Amino acid sequence: MAFLLPILLSSFLLSFPVPSSSTSYSNLTTGSSLSTQDVLISTPNAIFTAGFFRVGENSYCFSIWFTEPYDGNYTIVWMANRDQPVNGRHTTLSLQNSGDLVLTDAGQLTVWRSDTISNSSVQLELHDNGNLVLISSDGENLWQSFDYPTNTLLPGQYFTENTNLVSSRSTTNHSSGFYRLYFDSDSVLHLRYEGPEITSVYWPDPWLNVWDAGRSSFNSSKIAVLDSSGFFQSSDLLQFYTADYGIGPQRILVLDVDGSLRVHSLDKASSSWIVTWIHNPEPCKIHGICGANSLCVYDAEIGRKCSCIPGYRMINQTDWSYGCEPDFQLSCTDKSASGFIQLLHVEYYGYDIGYYANYTLERCESLCLDYCECKGFQYKFDLIMGYYNCYPKTILFNGYRSQNYQDPIYIRLPIVNVTTFQSSVQDFNLQCPNQVTLLERTYQKENQDWVKSFLWCTLAVGAFELIWLLTYIYKTRKSTNASRIQGYLQVATGFRKFTYAELKKATNNFREEIGRGGGGVVYKGVLSDNRIAAIKCLKEAIQGEAEFLAEISTIGRLNHMNLIEIWGYCAEGKHRLLVYEYMEHGSVARQLYSDKLDWKKRYEIALGTARGLAYLHEECLEWVLHCDVKPQNILLNSDYQPKVADFGLSKLLNRSGIENSNFSKIRGTRGYMAPEWVFSLPITSKVDVYSYGIVVLEMITGWRSTGNHANDDSNVVDPRRLVTWVKKNIQGSDGRVSQLNDIVDPSMNGEFDVRRMEILADVALKCAEEDKDARPTMRQVVDMLLHQEYD
Numbered sequence: 077m078a079f080l081l082p083i084l085l086s087s088f089l090l091s092f093p094v095p096s097s098s099t100s101y102s103n104l105t106t107g108s109s110l111s112t113q114d115v116l117i118s119t120p121n122a123i124f125t126a127g128f129f130r131v132g133e134n135s136y137c138f139s140i141w142f143t144e145p146y147d148g149n150y151t152i153v154w155m156a157n158r159d160q161p162v163n164g165r166h167t168t169l170s171l172q173n174s175g176d177l178v179l180t181d182a183g184q185l186t187v188w189r190s191d192t193i194s195n196s197s198v199q200l201e202l203h204d205n206g207n208l209v210l211i212s213s214d215g216e217n218l219w220q221s222f223d224y225p226t227n228t229l230l231p232g233q234y235f236t237e238n239t240n241l242v243s244s245r246s247t248t249n250h251s252s253g254f255y256r257l258y259f260d261s262d263s264v265l266h267l268r269y270e271g272p273e274i275t276s277v278y279w280p281d282p283w284l285n286v287w288d289a290g291r292s293s294f295n296s297s298k299i300a301v302l303d304s305s306g307f308f309q310s311s312d313l314l315q316f317y318t319a320d321y322g323i324g325p326q327r328i329l330v331l332d333v334d335g336s337l338r339v340h341s342l343d344k345a346s347s348s349w350i351v352t353w354i355h356n357p358e359p360c361k362i363h364g365i366c367g368a369n370s371l372c373v374y375d376a377e378i379g380r381k382c383s384c385i386p387g388y389r390m391i392n393q394t395d396w397s398y399g400c401e402p403d404f405q406l407s408c409t410d411k412s413a414s415g416f417i418q419l420l421h422v423e424y425y426g427y428d429i430g431y432y433a434n435y436t437l438e439r440c441e442s443l444c445l446d447y448c449e450c451k452g453f454q455y456k457f458d459l460i461m462g463y464y465n466c467y468p469k470t471i472l473f474n475g476y477r478s479q480n481y482q483d484p485i486y487i488r489l490p491i492v493n494v495t496t497f498q499s500s501v502q503d504f505n506l507q508c509p510n511q512v513t514l515l516e517r518t519y520q521k522e523n524q525d526w527v528k529s530f531l532w533c534t535l536a537v538g539a540f541e542l543i544w545l546l547t548y549i550y551k552t553r554k555s556t557n558a559s560r561i562q563g564y565l566q567v568a569t570g571f572r573k574f575t576y577a578e579l580k581k582a583t584n585n586f587r588e589e590i591g592r593g594g595g596g597v598v599y600k601g602v603l604s605d606n607r608i609a610a611i612k613c614l615k616e617a618i619q620g621e622a623e624f625l626a627e628i629s630t631i632g633r634l635n636h637m638n639l640i641e642i643w644g645y646c647a648e649g650k651h652r653l654l655v656y657e658y659m660e661h662g663s664v665a666r667q668l669y670s671d672k673l674d675w676k677k678r679y680e681i682a683l684g685t686a687r688g689l690a691y692l693h694e695e696c697l698e699w700v701l702h703c704d705v706k707p708q709n710i711l712l713n714s715d716y717q718p719k720v721a722d723f724g725l726s727k728l729l730n731r732s733g734i735e736n737s738n739f740s741k742i743r744g745t746r747g748y749m750a751p752e753w754v755f756s757l758p759i760t761s762k763v764d765v766y767s768y769g770i771v772v773l774e775m776i777t778g779w780r781s782t783g784n785h786a787n788d789d790s791n792v793v794d795p796r797r798l799v800t801w802v803k804k805n806i807q808g809s810d811g812r813v814s815q816l817n818d819i820v821d822p823s824m825n826g827e828f829d830v831r832r833m834e835i836l837a838d839v840a841l842k843c844a845e846e847d848k849d850a851r852p853t854m855r856q857v858v859d860m861l862l863h864q865e866y867d
């Protein structure tokens with residue numbers, strides 16, 4: 077539901093209703109005029125209304141809005157004079173004999189005009205697509221509001237080289253705000269922040285080249301349009317489908333007050349707008365939102381949050397765009413008066429004094445001190461070159477924190493205050509979601525029932541063990557392959573709605589079952605575009621379509637090369653289906669039982685799975701615990717690349733229904749459950765770490781597969797026995813990992829990399845610690861595996 081929040085905040089909501097005693101016209105002819113009381117109604121279906129919209133106590137703007145109120149307010153789609161409201165007394169919009177449409181205030185002052193000339197008579201009409209058109213009697217289209225959008229683009233309205241979308245100043249103030257959508261000279265659509273002092277492009281990510289951002293500069297026609305079915309296409313190759321793709325709902329593309337570009341679709345039943353596409357689900361990546369010297373953090377519960385960096389205070393208590401100012405005096409001449417504090421996982425974009433490769437921390441500090449204007453420096457590890465780079469900064473701007481961002485920033489402060497602020501850094505870092513959503517768990521010991529309640533926690537907001545991160549700072553990261561980090565790049569996702577008939581046809585009437593569990597049966601299918609899909613029918617899913625869609629969008633936004641991709645959904649009648657990419661090689665469980673995995677594959681699976689889980693856990697955007705990590709839920713594509721499946725399903729399923737269902741089939745997952753479940757301890761992301769550790773131990777030892785039969789219940793792994801057995805067998809008297817041959821799966825025929833196997837076993841044992849605080853985070857697991865790889 078967090079995804080729905082921004083809608084309520086969006087800019088296009090109206091603040092005040094229109095005067096009631098108005099005269100309605102269907103057109104305006106030469107020589108006539110509209111007063112503030114009059115409105116023009118669109119033909120033939122009266123979907124839109126044009127008239128003087130009250131934007132303040134006694135100020136009006138000539139606007140077009142949806143005739144019906146939605147979300148309890150009118151939705152404005154266009155304004156003629158957004159930056160220059162009129163006072164409403166002797167205000168008219170008149171169609172002059174010259175053919176000019178003129179808005180005058182107080183009887184004489186011209187506030188706005190269409191600048192049109194015609195010798196013949198002209199007529200002003202409002203069409204049902206929301207376009208206000210000035211047509212001459214010989215049918216010539218002299219002027220149209222579609223050519224001058226404000227913050228909204230309607231379906232069929234072309235966005236071109238000559239048009240811009242500019243956000244509103246605030247939800248209640250419709251004048252021009254700070255964000256702009258435009259075609260730049262490179263023929264690519266960009267979003268730019270244009271603040272009072274600073275301007276910067278934030279979409280596509282400015283550090284990406286055009287092609288890497290999924291765009292192209294080759295087509296210079298600079299044209300884009302959202303069609304009536306919810307498909308957006310731009311000449312720079314940007315294209316997307318809205319989540320509710322299909323002819324039907326009214327849609328609007330709005331550059332919202334917060335700088336996000338969203339498509340809002342009208343839900344007729346509730347008369348409200350629902351977000352069905354967003355340009356980037358990471359709201360903190362929008363520049364300028366928190367001003368200078370501040371930091372943006374996104375929390376799924378409370379949304380986007382700004383805070384000043386330690387040592388700084390907010391300039392204007394009511395408006396973050398002014399940013400923060402230093403709460404200290406710093407002597408420039410005396411270098412020893414300055415000190416630095418470190419903030420983890422924080423990036424400030426731009427405003428570098430320079431770029432200094434292969435600098436030690438000491439050298440970078442000393443460099444910053446050489447410049448009076450240096451406010452701090454980004455100290456960034458270069459994965460390709462294998463050393464740190466130093467970026468001293470003159471302005472600390474566009475700051476955000478994300479667990480996906482690996483490197484720290486160092487802030488320059490008076491040395492006398494450094495220790496005071498150092499202690500506040502911890503609280504500061506804890507602003508990421510740190511609450512645990514406690515789940516209603518009803519289980520008794522030694523009873524299978526407790527299994528099922530735990531299975532449904534999947535999408536829970538979890539606590540993140542920051543203490544761990546604070547104490548775990550990597551000083552010796554080694555060079556690694558650039559393609560390894562590609563997986564962390566997020567792409568804006570677009571997925572579509574399927575009809576039930578379509579999916580029925582695709583699966584040949586649900587003929588080929590390929591899996592079961594996790595709330596439903598999975599069938600193989602071929603979509604109309606010949607893509608092979610895995611289609612999951614959810615039993616007992618939530619029935620409200622809007623709710624379902626909101627949850628789906630959350631899952632749909634999670635995009636990582638080690639997470640299974642979701643292509644779409646179907647919500648029709650009582651049917652709730654999810655459409656996933658099909659994975660050629662099935663699950664790790666299947667491959668493991670059939671001895672098809674050599675050492676290299678096993679290692680890649682361990683690494684890929686860790687990456688996928690790290691992404692789920694640590695992305696500040698939305699905290700997702702998997703809670704059901706097991707070999708059956710790790711799928712393999714044609715290259716044996718692992719993808720984690722079945723995450724984020726819990727919210728889709730109706731909990732009350734679940735209590736009554738029969739889950740004897742999946743009791744095997746018991747073997748992967750962390751002790752916290754049994755002892756009723758707080759559930760954090762460390763439960764997944766534990767399960768992951770057990771899965772890796774299983775892959776190393778092949779324990780389960782050496783038993784009688786995979787489905788045989790008596791052979792379910794007791795995780796503690798497995799851990800003890802591995803520990804006993806490999807730890808020599810010096811405590812070092814050794815004697816691997818005793819534990820390694822015999823089906824590997826002794827063909828493995830001893831050094832890496834030691835690391836893997838060591839990491840797996842750490843993950844499977846009884847004490848959750850002794851387990852590393854998934855991110856640390858990734859780092860440990862990567863780090864060792866190139867030693």
Ligand SMILES: *[C@@H]1O[C@H](CO)[C@@H](O)[C@H](O)[C@H]1NC(C)=O
Nearest residue numbers: 100101102103104119199201
């Ligand atoms: C213009 O409006 C008048 C009255 O409001 C109506 O009689 C006339 O048919 C309209 N003309 C067009 C072209 O819609």
Ligand SMILES: *[C@@H]1O[C@H](CO)[C@@H](O)[C@H](O)[C@H]1NC(C)=O
Nearest residue numbers: 089090091092147148149248
């Ligand atoms: C309509 O707008 C007013 C003024 O901004 C606001 O107070 C009110 O809550 C809005 N109504 C709804 C239902 O959002």
Ligand SMILES: *[C@@H]1O[C@H](CO)[C@@H](O)[C@H](O)[C@H]1NC(C)=O
Nearest residue numbers: 174175192193194195196212
């Ligand atoms: C209007 O008429 C004048 C003279 O009759 C002519 O010069 C001008 O080009 C015409 N303008 C348009 C827009 O037709």
Ligand SMILES: *[C@@H]1O[C@H](CO)[C@@H](O)[C@H](O)[C@H]1NC(C)=O
Nearest residue numbers: 131132245248249250251252
């Ligand atoms: C809206 O914002 C603009 C720009 O900040 C300001 O000049 C104007 O007074 C504001 N209008 C209202 C009604 O608050």
Ligand SMILES: *[C@@H]1O[C@H](CO)[C@@H](O)[C@H](O)[C@H]1NC(C)=O
Nearest residue numbers: 295296297299309310311312
């Ligand atoms: C450029 O883009 C437009 C609009 O998408 C398209 O109609 C046109 O064919 C494209 N031109 C080329 C050369 O690809």
Ligand SMILES: *[C@@H]1O[C@H](CO)[C@@H](O)[C@H](O)[C@H]1NC(C)=O
Nearest residue numbers: 391392393394395396397398
């Ligand atoms: C803070 O910003 C608001 C809105 O822009 C403005 O009305 C107010 O005067 C500002 N306050 C100060 C102290 O600058």
Ligand SMILES: *[C@@H]1O[C@H](CO)[C@@H](O)[C@H](O)[C@H]1NC(C)=O
Nearest residue numbers: 433434435436461462463464
């Ligand atoms: C980085 O700097 C260190 C010491 O200054 C030097 O030994 C090392 O070779 C440099 N690394 C690269 C890749 O240039």
Ligand SMILES: *[C@@H]1O[C@H](CO)[C@@H](O)[C@H](O)[C@H]1NC(C)=O
Nearest residue numbers: 387403404490492493494496
């Ligand atoms: C910084 O330290 C000085 C000296 O101890 C103190 O007077 C001042 O209040 C401190 N500033 C802040 C913002 O804590």
Ligand SMILES: *[C@@H]1O[C@H](CO)[C@@H](O)[C@H](O)[C@H]1NC(C)=O
Nearest residue numbers: 460556557558559560561680
């Ligand atoms: C990264 O590693 C992959 C295989 O793991 C290899 O195909 C690729 O060429 C490497 N890329 C670079 C830049 O070294």
Ligand SMILES: *[C@@H]1O[C@H](CO)[C@@H](O)[C@H](O)[C@H]1NC(C)=O
Nearest residue numbers: 617618619620730731732733
């Ligand atoms: C959940 O299931 C219960 C009973 O199975 C039903 O009464 C309830 O309406 C369902 N809730 C939703 C949101 O579908």
Ligand SMILES: *[C@@H]1O[C@H](CO)[C@@H](O)[C@H](O)[C@H]1NC(C)=O
Nearest residue numbers: 735736737738739740741742
């Ligand atoms: C669950 O399924 C098993 C076997 O399919 C059956 O024996 C048992 O009665 C079922 N329990 C419930 C509560 O439906």
